[in-house]
Amino acid sequence: MRDVVRTRSVPQIIVSNADYERLTDLANAALDRLPDVARELLEEMDRAQVVDPDKVPANVVRMGSTVTFKSDDGNTRTLKLVYPADESLDQHRISVMTPVGAALIGLSEGQSISWTARDGKHHRLTVTKVGAT
Numbered sequence: 443m444r445d446v447v448r449t450r451s452v453p454q455i456i457v458s459n460a461d462y463e464r465l466t467d468l469a470n471a472a473l474d475r476l477p478d479v480a481r482e483l484l485e486e487m488d489r490a491q492v493v494d495p496d497k498v499p500a501n502v503v504r505m506g507s508t509v510t511f512k513s514d515d516g517n518t519r520t521l522k523l524v525y526p527a528d529e530s531l532d533q534h535r536i537s538v539m540t541p542v543g544a545a546l547i548g549l550s551e552g553q554s555i556s557w558t559a560r561d562g563k564h565h566r567l568t569v570t571k572v573g574a575t
Contacts, residue, residue: 453555455486455548456502458495462487464505465538465547468525476539478560483544490548501551501572505538508573509546514566523547542567 457465469483503509503523510520521536523546529537536543545557545567554568 453553455490456498457490457492457548458498459492460495461505462492479539479544503546503549503572510571511567511569
């Protein structure tokens with residue numbers, strides 16, 4: 443009998459080549475400080491379909507996008523995905539170098555993904571709307 447190995451099911455994601463380069467550099471630079479999030483972001487970049495910026499569909503979360511998503515706890519949140527220096531939870535701007543930020547990059551409206559919070563709890567979110575960058 444053959445053993446079945448199950449891996450995490452993840453949706454196809456799309457990122458621009460500019461975001462890919464910058465996010466890969468950012469994650470590599472953060473491996474010592476934020477190893478879990480950095481590795482997660484690098485895994486996302488490894489599986490991403492990388493395209494020219496003008497080929498990224500409008501309904502895909504990219505850097506600077508305002509994204510509305512529903513969490514498995516039933517809460518709906520709207521946040522802007524930003525680089526760490528621009529993060530401000532008071533202004534609803536979340537860094538791509540957070541677990542939820544790394545999970546959001548490249549998703550399209552209607553896609554869902556599971557992610558792990560810093561406290562080790564597992565969550566699932568679904569993107570419901572992506573606004574302009």
